[in-house]
Amino acid sequence: MKETVYNSLQIALSILLVTIILLQQKGAGLSGVFGGTSNIYSTKRGIDKILHYATIGVAVVFFGVSFARLLF
Numbered sequence: 513m514k515e516t517v518y519n520s521l522q523i524a525l526s527i528l529l530v531t532i533i534l535l536q537q538k539g540a541g542l543s544g545v546f547g548g549t550s551n552i553y554s555t556k557r558g559i560d561k562i563l564h565y566a567t568i569g570v571a572v573v574f575f576g577v578s579f580a581r582l583l584f
Contacts, residue, residue: 518581521577522578522581525574525577526574529567529571529574532570536563536564536567537560
């Protein structure tokens with residue numbers, strides 16, 4: 513029973529993590545190859561900042577669940 517809960521939680525977290533990562537904007541995509549963008553540092557604002565922190569949070573929770581699964 514416990515193993516099924518851990519498996520389901522890991523699958524849900526992994527899907528969420530992949531989705532959040534894919535939603536993030538790329539700084540220099542294919543246009544960077546042709547000189548379309550310059551590599552200037554900019555701060556994250558708005559939804560980019562939220563997605564950045566959500567990625568970190570979900571990754572930490574995923575690691576915690578994986579570690580707990582090893583222990584129990």
